[in-house]
Amino acid sequence: MAQAGHYLDKESGSVVPPIQPSTTFARNEQGELYDSNRIYARDQSVNAEMAEAILCELEAGSSCKLFASGMAAATALVQTLRPGDRIVAPTVMYWSLRAWLISFCADWHIDLAFYDPQNEADMVDVVKAARTEILWIETPANPTWEVVDIKKAADLAHSVGAQLVADSTVSTPLITKPIEYGADFVFHSATKYINGHSDVVAGALIAAKEDARWERLCKIRAQQGGILGPFESWLLLRGMRTMHVRVERACENAMKLAQHFVGFPGVKEVIYPGLASHKNHDVAAKQMTNGFGGMLSIRFEGGREKTATIMGRMKHFVRATSLGGVESLVEHRALVEGEGTPVPDDLLRFSIGIENVEDLIQDLEQAIIG
Structure with a gap:
């Protein structure tokens, strides 16, 4: 992490990754891409991918995507739900996301239910009350700092066919790795500790595996364009080094x-x-x-x-x-x-x-x- 994924420019000897601001990537005379993985920077950013690779490794996940803000990341994940689906979330959580959930779920006919994060039995009762697709936890919960047992929450979610999303912004991957306890997705407002210098707004999602929901989420990010720019991605990588x-x-x-x-x-x-x-x-x-x-x-x-x-x-x-x-x-x-x-x-x-x-x-x- 301190070495930015052991980055070293073999030509110049530079130990600091460069910023690559290009929005498009050229083809040769035969119409072939110079880099077969890159066509357009909205979903194929060199700098974002460097930061994503380190976050993915830190969280022991299979894939990571950066977003233009924590809200962009969280809302994209919720938007993978279909009308009639159900999400269960804590009463105490990031306030802006809570307010958005209430509005969005009402508009899109998604069933939203809240549980008391101070009461483990209440979480069980709410999750089992109806068919649930996503259980959202925030641990520690901002700003009253309840700590949810991630393994128990994961076991509960999986027992009813749901997936567990863990907001681990406060813990950071250096303190808690939710995927190791059974979480399906880890969310970070990367604006916070991951960047750490109060100069970047960013969000991150890490998946335990690249399943159908993750594929939908990747399409949502690419199509809606809630991406992190090259300079912000570079700053985020700089922040992770310390x-x-x-x-x-x-x-x-x-x-x-x-x-x-x-x-x-x-x-x-x-x-x-x-x-x-x-x-x-x-x-x-x-x-x-x-x-x-x-x-x-x-x-x-x-x-x-x-x-x-x-x-x-x-x-x-x-x-x-x-x-x-x-x-x-x-x-x-x-x-x-x-x-x-x-x-x-x-x-x-x-x-x-x-x-x-x-x-x-x-x-x-x-x-x-x-």
């Missing part, structure tokens, strides 16, 4: 910060899978290796108003959406998501970066104490 050190540092910082604020005056609860107090810690310890991620949430005494005040006092944490970059971010998710959100209004979500963790701890301390 992913292992960035994620390791973020995990270390997140654990230290979480441990520090457990029982801190004014703190109601610290939600982090790495803490023994986390309700799914045993599951997390089983399927999350090399750390428990860089994301955590903290609930504060004093409700919405006090929580918003604490956020406003921070000096090192950047008040911004997104996650997984080298800088630490904080966000009041209930405020952002608005009416209908299942997120408590006393909760702040933190994306812990790679800064000196003592600076982050001191910043949050002063914000709480005032």
Whole structure:
């Protein structure tokens, strides 16, 4: 990964892959393609394929496709469903995707059912209530960080003839490889940890095997054009070259910060899978290796108003959406998501970066104490 798939230009000695911006590929005098695999860059991008190959290897999958955004990737997968099909998803998940699912499924007569990710029995009941094609899980679930047992979810899905899609954005392939636990597809908002520098919007899907659904998805991507451009693909590959050190540092910082604020005056609860107090810690310890991620949430005494005040006092944490970059971010998710959100209004979500963790701890301390 750090060597970009052991890339080396044999002519120049370059260790950094070049950007190939060409949109079309020529034929020789006989009308034969110089490269039989390339006609047009919408679905045959040199830079995208380099990044896809590394992601595919990291996730132990059989094929990977990059998209212009996480939403483009997720929606393309859902669009492989037919009218009358059924998808089951968690009540707590990426908010934009949840909102789109509700609208799209209603318009296209796809049955959408939600389960409580905090209740394993509820997932079983909802999946078995009717014929299901796709079970969607997000683990850890943003922003309340429930951890779903991927193997149990995969076994459940397969027992009813469904396929399991695992949103592993927060874990990254360095911490959890869902395919090894039985997932059929792995989804990433590659904007986050895979890129890691807050300068690329991208999505990725990895398939355990290239089945009929995967073939439909590939056609949807090619025909709808939700592809990642050459420069963005090159940036994504650049980001992956440092992913292992960035994620390791973020995990270390997140654990230290979480441990520090457990029982801190004014703190109601610290939600982090790495803490023994986390309700799914045993599951997390089983399927999350090399750390428990860089994301955590903290609930504060004093409700919405006090929580918003604490956020406003921070000096090192950047008040911004997104996650997984080298800088630490904080966000009041209930405020952002608005009416209908299942997120408590006393909760702040933190994306812990790679800064000196003592600076982050001191910043949050002063914000709480005032």
